[in-house]
Amino acid sequence: CGGSVAATSATSGVPASLTSSGTPPSSPDVPTAVPAGQPTPADVPPEGAFDPVLALMVQRLDTADTVAAAKWVTQQPVTDPAREAVVLAAAPARAEQVGADLDYVTAVFGDQITANKQAQQQILDGWTAGSGTPPTTAPDLATQVRPVLDRITTDLVPALAAVQDYRDDSGCAKFLADDVASVPPPASDAGRAALPTAVAHLCDG
Numbered sequence: 001c002g003g004s005v006a007a008t009s010a011t012s013g014v015p016a017s018l019t020s021s022g023t024p025p026s027s028p029d030v031p032t033a034v035p036a037g038q039p040t041p042a043d044v045p046p047e048g049a050f051d052p053v054l055a056l057m058v059q060r061l062d063t064a065d066t067v068a069a070a071k072w073v074t075q076q077p078v079t080d081p082a083r084e085a086v087v088l089a090a091a092p093a094r095a096e097q098v099g100a101d102l103d104y105v106t107a108v109f110g111d112q113i114t115a116n117k118q119a120q121q122q123i124l125d126g127w128t129a130g131s132g133t134p135p136t137t138a139p140d141l142a143t144q145v146r147p148v149l150d151r152i153t154t155d156l157v158p159a160l161a162a163v164q165d166y167r168d169d170s171g172c173a174k175f176l177a178d179d180v181a182s183v184p185p186p187a188s189d190a191g192r193a194a195l196p197t198a199v200a201h202l203c204d205g
């Protein structure tokens with residue numbers, strides 16, 4: 001017999017399920033619950049809401065010169081994972097004390113460390129490149145510098161608790177940008193360059 005390979009007859013089963021769709025929903029003459037056409041004003045934090053947070057972030061960035069000096073003199077790398085773990089444990093511990101949001105505090109402190117490293121690196125790169133005079137002495141990191149950072153943690157966490165409810169405001173990012181531009185900035189070029197990193201997670205949107 002002829003060995004035909006292809007099926008030749010149309011299947012008799014008709015896909016009936018596709019034939020009954022396609023009726024559009026009736027046009028919506030039903031009244032809507034929310035009046036249309038009203039622009040929603042942006043939810044904006046109160047004036048100066050982020051000022052205490054920003055002041056502490058600036059203080060923290062202002063430590064970068066001293067931290068960098070200590071690292072230059074003792075020839076330590078910028079990144080100290082063990083110390084980062086200490087900072088990133090202390091911040092949520094403080095958050096639990098003051099009722100701050102743990103995820104918010106952790107995200108913001110991650111940014112503080114990144115920003116501090118960014119500033120330190122810029123300062124160290126400058127010394128390496130021969131701009132400015134590198135230090136020959138520096139305060140001790142463990143006994144003189146890190147206690148300052150620890151004190152800032154103690155203060156920054158409750159300051160974050162005070163603003164955490166504004167982070168979802170539709171006007172948060174714009175308001176924050178204006179606030180950042182209006183507060184006294186970090187003292188050094190490196191600190192000023194790192195400030196956007198420090199504030200990166202203050203607003204969600």
Ligand SMILES: O=C(O)C(=O)C[C@]1(C(=O)O)C=C[C@@H](O)C=C1
Nearest residue numbers: 078079080083084087112113116
């Ligand atoms: O304590 C240090 O050694 C710092 O450089 C400061 C800091 C911080 O921002 O807390 C930044 C980078 C290090 O990896 C650890 C901590």
